[in-house]
Amino acid sequence: GAVVSQHPSWVICKSGTSVKIECRSLDFQATTMFWYRQFPKQSLMLMATSNEGSKATYEQGVEKDKFLINHASLTLSTLTVTSAHPEDSSFYICSAILMGHYSNQPQHFGDGTRLSIL
Amino acid sequence: SQKIEQNSEALNIQEGKTATLTCNYTNYSPAYLQWYRQDPGRGPVFLLLIRENEKEKRKERLKVTFDTTLKQSLFHITASQPADSATYLCALDTTGKSTFGDGTTLTVKP
Numbered sequence: 471g472a473v474v475s476q477h478p479s480w481v482i483c484k485s486g487t488s489v490k491i492e493c494r495s496l497d498f499q500a501t502t503m504f505w506y507r508q509f510p511k512q513s514l515m516l517m518a519t520s521n522e523g524s525k526a527t528y529e530q531g532v533e534k535d536k537f538l539i540n541h542a543s544l545t546l547s548t549l550t551v552t553s554a555h556p557e558d559s560s561f562y563i564c565s566a567i568l569m570g571h572y573s574n575q576p577q578h579f580g581d582g583t584r585l586s587i588l
Numbered sequence: 589s590q591k592i593e594q595n596s597e598a599l600n601i602q603e604g605k606t607a608t609l610t611c612n613y614t615n616y617s618p619a620y621l622q623w624y625r626q627d628p629g630r631g632p633v634f635l636l637l638i639r640e641n642e643k644e645k646r647k648e649r650l651k652v653t654f655d656t657t658l659k660q661s662l663f664h665i666t667a668s669q670p671a672d673s674a675t676y677l678c679a680l681d682t683t684g685k686s687t688f689g690d691g692t693t694l695t696v697k698p
Contacts (some may be wrong), residue, residue: 474631476631504686511597511690512690513688513689513690514632514677514688516685516686516687519685554690561629563631563632565631566631575637576622576634576637577622577634578630579632579633580631581629581631582629582630582631583628
């Protein structure tokens with residue numbers, strides 16, 4: 471159980487394009503989802519916390535107008551990288567925690583999206 | 589400033605031996621600590637969670653210890669196998685979100 475699906479798994483696009491990444495919890499409801507960014511040989515950097523039905527909470531230094539997050543249902547959160555540039559190229563990973571559990575619970579991760587901006 | 593350090597970026601051991609990975613932290617008071625496994629190009633997979641009032645947790649060949657005085661967690665894999673080769677991440681949880689270490693890449697040689 472507790473499967474998180476992330477789509478697409480990889481995308482290559484031209485500079486200036488907007489890219490949408492979906493994160494779905496397949497067999498559970500997730501009040502909270504997290505979006506991370508990971509560079510090679512580095513750890514996961516939390517970008518934002520996405521709560522169903524409310525605005526996302528962004529970490530310091532993350533541009534909310536650049537990385538749009540929508541959490542419209544208990545099973546889906548989306549991250550849109552707007553007007554992407556080569557420096558936005560990275561591995562983006564989402565995670566979800568079970569509804570009703572906010573602390574003391576593991577995160578269930580998707581398999582990530584490899585974004586390459588040419 | 590807050591800091592999480594995982595010992596050596598890479599650890600190589602022989603099959604059958606015990607792998608010990610270290611996670612040290614400063615300027616945190618985590619309520620609990622988690623260990624994850626990450627394979628190349630994949631998302632992390634949860635392994636074990638240990639609370640601040642627990643000293644040790646076990647799951648099959650895995651064992652985690654948590655010393656809040658030393659501000660350290662040790663992660664052990666006994667009877668290691670080549671299939672255990674991966675990057676292992678520790679994560680501290682404080683105010684409802686996790687902060688991850690840079691990970692230790694373990695290679696188990698047959």
